[in-house]
Amino acid sequence: MARTVRFHEVGGPEVMRLEDLEPGEPGPGEVRIRVDAIGINRAEALFRSGRYIEPVERLPARLGAEAAGVVEAVGPGVTGFAEGQAVSSVPAFSQNDYGVYAERAIVPAAALLPRPDGVDAVAGASVWMPYLTAYGALVEVGSMRAGDVVALNAASSGVGLAAIHTANRVGAMPIAVTRTGEKKERLLKEGAAEVIVSGEEDVPARLLSLTGGRGVEHVLDAVAGPGVTGLARAVAPGGTLFLYGALSGEPTPYPGFTLGMPALNVRTYTVLETTKDPRRLRRAAAFVASGLRTGAFRPVVDRLFPLEEIVRAHRHMESGDRFGKIVVTVAH
Structure with missing residues (x-):
């Protein structure tokens, strides 16, 4: 038996339960891993609460897509992975089908990456x-x-933080936007070229000032909502505003007409675009692994929680009071 997190109704963190379940054997194209650490993502909180981009199709439901562990069993037709190998799972599947909040989990082999030397489970x-x-x-x-x-x-x-590191690695200039000044110095230490405190400054005006009026080539927006119009105003001609989250919880207008139809690209993005395309995932994994080897990339972990405290981990994530990644560890 393996302790496994499930929820029997959608709702807040308290709906999650730790249950003893048989992990089962991997089927064709699947791998079973012993989970040693779990990365907590907002997508899981949204799925648990019934507010994700895909609905919960059946209850009880599992959670989680990002974990690190060791291969325990390999299903038919799987190549490239062997028992005892250190691996990480990446978000490349629906939480309606798989979940890694558990001591042991079955995942598609296509969602696994070998763990580079020197990269521990956390x-x-x-x-x-x-x-x-x-x-x-x-x-x-x-x-x-x-x-x-x-x-x-x-x-x-x-x-x-990963975007800051990535921009620096390719020679781009990352400008961080944060709600309060409390995290400004830490963001500068992580490599932000400038930090704009949105609660104290006019973000679009500052972006235009910092670029000499040209505007920025890229915006990576996790908030969405009414603020997209202001951000779009600060995008350079032909630049792109990526919407990858909706933390505001408010309707998001299309800004192009309001701004007079500039040469503006606005598109949504999820990591699934990368992880579900084998060619893109291969390139991305090589890029990240290279950055880890050179030290350009590194994990920034906010807090560790044991699996028994998964409810507390989710509450901490939803508080917004964090810097980096929340990780849950699994004792065996």
């Missing part, structure tokens, strides 16, 4: 989703290059 559960998201949007889709400027809000999140 790091292996905290680096992939943020860096795959940042790379996929800014480099793979946005073609970010040296000299570009990228503005990113929710800058102290795992994805925000």
